[in-house]
Amino acid sequence: MSQRQLTFHIFRYNPETPKSKPDMQVFMLPEEPGMTLFIALNKIREEQDPTLAFDFVCRAGICGSCGMLINGKPTLACKTLTKNLPAEITLMPLPVFKLLGDLSVDTGTWFRDVSLRTEAWVHTNKTFDPMAEEERMSNETALQIYEAERCIECGCCIGGCATANIKPDFIGAAGVNRVGRFMIDPRDERDEQAYYDVVGSEDGIFGCIGLMACDDNCPIGIPLREQLAYVRRKMAVAGWKR
Amino acid sequence: MQLQRAFTQNRKAELWMELVQTVSGLLLVGFLWTHMIFVASILLGAGAFNKLAHFMEQFYLLHLAVGFIILTVGAHLGAVLRRIPGRWQEQKTVWRHAKIIRHQDTWSWLFQAVTGSAMLLLIIIHVFVVVYAGIDAKLSAGRIHSWMLWFYLVFLVMAEYHASVGLYRALVKWGFVKRHSLKRVLTVVTICTILLGLASIWVFFSLGGSV
Numbered sequence: 001m002s003q004r005q006l007t008f009h010i011f012r013y014n015p016e017t018p019k020s021k022p023d024m025q026v027f028m029l030p031e032e033p034g035m036t037l038f039i040a041l042n043k044i045r046e047e048q049d050p051t052l053a054f055d056f057v058c059r060a061g062i063c064g065s066c067g068m069l070i071n072g073k074p075t076l077a078c079k080t081l082t083k084n085l086p087a088e089i090t091l092m093p094l095p096v097f098k099l100l101g102d103l104s105v106d107t108g109t110w111f112r113d114v115s116l117r118t119e120a121w122v123h124t125n126k127t128f129d130p131m132a133e134e135e136r137m138s139n140e141t142a143l144q145i146y147e148a149e150r151c152i153e154c155g156c157c158i159g160g161c162a163t164a165n166i167k168p169d170f171i172g173a174a175g176v177n178r179v180g181r182f183m184i185d186p187r188d189e190r191d192e193q194a195y196y197d198v199v200g201s202e203d204g205i206f207g208c209i210g211l212m213a214c215d216d217n218c219p220i221g222i223p224l225r226e227q228l229a230y231v232r233r234k235m236a237v238a239g240w241k242r
Numbered sequence: 243m244q245l246q247r248a249f250t251q252n253r254k255a256e257l258w259m260e261l262v263q264t265v266s267g268l269l270l271v272g273f274l275w276t277h278m279i280f281v282a283s284i285l286l287g288a289g290a291f292n293k294l295a296h297f298m299e300q301f302y303l304l305h306l307a308v309g310f311i312i313l314t315v316g317a318h319l320g321a322v323l324r325r326i327p328g329r330w331q332e333q334k335t336v337w338r339h340a341k342i343i344r345h346q347d348t349w350s351w352l353f354q355a356v357t358g359s360a361m362l363l364l365i366i367i368h369v370f371v372v373v374y375a376g377i378d379a380k381l382s383a384g385r386i387h388s389w390m391l392w393f394y395l396v397f398l399v400m401a402e403y404h405a406s407v408g409l410y411r412a413l414v415k416w417g418f419v420k421r422h423s424l425k426r427v428l429t430v431v432t433i434c435t436i437l438l439g440l441a442s443i444w445v446f447f448s449l450g451g452s453v
Contacts, residue, residue, distance in 0.1 A: 069342060069343065071344075072342050072343045072344045072345075073343065073344070074343065092342065095339065095342075160343055160345065162335075162336050162339050162340065162348055162351070165335050165336070165339050166327055166332040166335050166336060196253075200253055200256070200257065201253050201256050202256050202324075206256045206257060206259075206260045208415065209325055209351065209411070209415075210347075210351075210411040210412075210414050210415040211345070211347050211348050211351050212347045212414060212421065213343060213345045213347065213348055215421070216345065216347070217345075225414060225421060228415070229414075229415060229416060229417060229418070232415060232416060233416065235257070236257060236260075236261070239253075239254055239256075239257035240257070242254050
């Protein structure tokens with residue numbers, strides 16, 4: 001097989017330099033066997049332009065830092081093989097999040113804010129006794145919690161969501177999924193009304209208009225549609241009883 | 243906590259709006275499909291169509307239908323207006339976003355909003371025409387065999403599309419469904435309902451031409 005020449009169109013913009021304007025810069029790179037976008041971007045930065053800004057940490061789809069728009073699709077760059085892409089590749093940073101420069105965005109601030117607003121931690125009045133035996137949980141429940149807990153907070157569901165793009169306070173699929181995780185956790189003592197207080201609103205589950213870009217784009221395949229529908233039904237019942 | 247949030251802590255209204263939107267939407271889908279099946283009685287001949295129309299007028303079902311459609315469309319409109327990006331900046335964002343991410347269900351929502359807005363006007367015209375002219379196979383045939391043919395063709399496609407996408411979204415948001423098989427089923431149903439509507443229009447058109 002002859003080697004392909006890849007053409008990258010990469011979004012360039014530095015918000016720190018007020019006079020600069022956003023534009024798409026073109027880079028050429030010969031494709032290599034097993035090349036991921038992680039490898040390609042590092043090659044471009046090493047060999048062609050050391051000022052190119054992008055984020056990677058684990059390069060194994062665990063840390064969630066390399067979410068970006070790859071030919072428009074919000075997904076993880078480290079998990080994306082160039083052989084699965086056409087020779088023309090467009091890279092843009094994830095929308096919604098604060099743009100730090102080029103392909104690099106700050107997802108952390110956004111996720112921390114949503115975690116605080118949705119009170120995404122186990123609420124309990126029990127005092128922890130380190131000597132006591134752990135309380136048991138059914139394997140089924142544990143697996144359900146784990147399914148939601150797999151979220152790596154890469155922000156692909158948020159960047160792809162048109163509602164999140166126009167409503168800055170909308171918690172999106174990641175936020176709803178996070179609350180759904182505590183709803184099934186028996187250690188959390190909150191009742192349904194306490195959950196309604198944090199997600200039963202237009203900024204929460206009732207802000208979702210069902211575009212399902214989150215469900216189509218989650219790079220690790222969390223069943224976000226099911227999670228959203230589950231929380232929506234729960235909150236409809238809770239709201240009805242108010 | 244801000245002042246306005248403190249005043250609106252009991253947020254039942256936001257759930258209510260959501261329920262009004264979904265329930266009125268589902269009712270309108272049911273109405274549309276029933277309506278199109280009734281109109282298709284023309285396939286059995288002008289006699290069958292007139293008999294059905296006469297029956298509906300006699301028992302005030304037509305009045306009931308008009309009252310129902312005005313109330314339900316009104317409720318649906320009131321509930322969905324909050325979903326349509328109102329500011330110019332938001333409009334630019336959603337269209338650009340849809341172009342960038344190339345996502346089918348995001349595009350279908352934009353078309354849903356566009357067809358919905360257009361249909362408000364079309365529904366008003368349609369209801370006025372029916373209320374003032376009454377229902378009769380000859381009248382309908384005359385209308386279809388005029389420039390209004392285009393009105394009905396556009397209206398048919400828009401209404402069936404809007405209903406189909408709306409039903410899909412309501413089920414996806416609330417239900418226990420498999421999204422992709424649901425989409426396939428609804429596509430087939432929509433094609434069938436459009437074909438049924440086109441068949442009725444064709445019969446009216448040839449009736450209008452033969453007079």
